[in-house]
Amino acid sequence: MLDKTAEHIVDRAIDGKAPTRDEMLTLMQIDAGSAEAAYVRWGAEVLGRRASGGQGQIYAQIGLDATPCPENCAFCSLAARNTPNKGRAEVPDDEVAHYASVFDEANVHLISLMATAAYGFDHFLRVVTAVRAAIGDDMPLMANIGDITTEQAHLLKATGVQAFYHAHRLSEGVITSIAPKRRLATISAVQEAGLALMTAVEPVYLGVSLEDIADRMLEVISQKPYCSGVGVLTAVPGTAMEREIPYTRRQAAHFACIMRLVAGTSIPFGTGCGNVVWADAGTNPRGRDLSTDPDFLRRDVRRLRKELVREGWEVPKRPLPQWFGAGEVEFAQTR
Numbered sequence: 027m028l029d030k031t032a033e034h035i036v037d038r039a040i041d042g043k044a045p046t047r048d049e050m051l052t053l054m055q056i057d058a059g060s061a062e063a064a065y066v067r068w069g070a071e072v073l074g075r076r077a078s079g080g081q082g083q084i085y086a087q088i089g090l091d092a093t094p095c096p097e098n099c100a101f102c103s104l105a106a107r108n109t110p111n112k113g114r115a116e117v118p119d120d121e122v123a124h125y126a127s128v129f130d131e132a133n134v135h136l137i138s139l140m141a142t143a144a145y146g147f148d149h150f151l152r153v154v155t156a157v158r159a160a161i162g163d164d165m166p167l168m169a170n171i172g173d174i175t176t177e178q179a180h181l182l183k184a185t186g187v188q189a190f191y192h193a194h195r196l197s198e199g200v201i202t203s204i205a206p207k208r209r210l211a212t213i214s215a216v217q218e219a220g221l222a223l224m225t226a227v228e229p230v231y232l233g234v235s236l237e238d239i240a241d242r243m244l245e246v247i248s249q250k251p252y253c254s255g256v257g258v259l260t261a262v263p264g265t266a267m268e269r270e271i272p273y274t275r276r277q278a279a280h281f282a283c284i285m286r287l288v289a290g291t292s293i294p295f296g297t298g299c300g301n302v303v304w305a306d307a308g309t310n311p312r313g314r315d316l317s318t319d320p321d322f323l324r325r326d327v328r329r330l331r332k333e334l335v336r337e338g339w340e341v342p343k344r345p346l347p348q349w350f351g352a353g354e355v356e357f358a359q360t361r
C-alpha cells in the first residue's frame with residue numbers, strides 16, 4: 027500500500043498546491059525505486075504534459091571550442107586545471123554553421139551554441155551571424171557561454187539569439203572559481219534583455235546536502251525558466267572531481283520529478299517529465315568524443331524523434347512559433 031503522506035503531497039500538487047520545502051525533503055528521502063517514487067513520477071508526468079501541451083522537443087547543442095577555460099570548474103574536462111591541452115582549440119566557424127544547417131534540416135526545435143569562458147565574445151557574435159545565415163528564420167538559437175553583462179545580453183538578442191543557458195551551480199564558488207553573485211547577475215542580465223532562460227540544478231552528487239538541492243530547486247523555479255531539470259555530476263576521469271560519487275540517474279530523475287511537483291505548470295519543458303532530448307556535435311565538457319558525420323547527426327535526430335513519439339509526446343515538425351512572438355506560451359521572461 028502506498029504511504030499516505032507521499033500520495034497526499036502528489037495529489038495536492040496535481041490540484042495546484044505546490045509541496046512545501048519540508049514536503050520536498052520528505053519526498054527526496056523516499057527510495058527512488060519504491061512504489062511511492064513511482065507515484066511521484068506519475069504526478070510529475072501529469073503536470074509536465076499539462077505544462078507543455080503534451081509536446082516533446084529535440085534540442086541540438088554544438089560545442090564551439092576546447093580551449094582551456096580559466097573558470098576552472100573542478101568537474102569540467104575543459105577547465106585549465108584539468109586539461110594538458112594548453113592552446114586555443116576552436117571549431118572553425120564554417121564547420122559550426124554547417125552543423126547548424128544539418129540540425130536545422132533535420133528539424134530540431136532549438137540549436138544551442140556552447141563555448142568555454144575563454145571564447146571571445148566578439149567571436150561568438152560572428153559565429154551567431156554565420157549560423158543565423160545558415161538556418162531557418164524560425165529556428166531559435168541559444169547561447170551557452172560564460173558570464174555576460176546586460177549590454178552583452180542585448181547584443182546577443184540583437185544578433186539573433188533567443189535563449190541563454192546559465193546555471194547557478196550547486197557548490198558554486200567552491201568547486202568553481204566563480205562567485206555565485208556573478209552567475210545570478212548574468213541570469214538577471216539575460217532576462218532583462220528579454221532572452222528566455224534555460225537552467226538546471228547541477229551538478230548533483232553525494233557531497234551536496236538534500237537541503238541545498240531543495241533550495242536550489244526553489245531558486246530555479248523562482249527564475250521562471252522555459253526549460254530546466256536536474257543534472258547529475260559526470261565524474262570525468264582526470265578531473266578534480268573524478269572521485270566524487272554522483273547520484274544515480276534514477277535518483278536524479280526522482281529529484282527532477284519532485285521539482286516538477288513544485289513547479290507545477292510554470293516551466294514548459296523538461297523538469298522531470300522527459301519531453302526534452304538532446305543531439306550533440308562539436309566539443310563537450312564531459313570528455314566524450316562526438317561524431318561530426320552529418321549522416322550520423324541526421325540519423326541521431328530521427329532516432330530521438332521516434333523515442334519521443336514512442337513515449338507519447340507530440341513532436342512538432344518545426345520549432346514552436348512562440349519563439350518568435352506567436353502562440354500562447356510566453357518564453358522570454360522580460361521584467
Ligand code: SF4
Pocket residue numbers: 095096097098099102103104105106141142143172202311
Ligand atoms: S564548466 Fe564551463 S565555465 Fe566551468 S571550466 Fe568548464 S567550460 Fe569553463
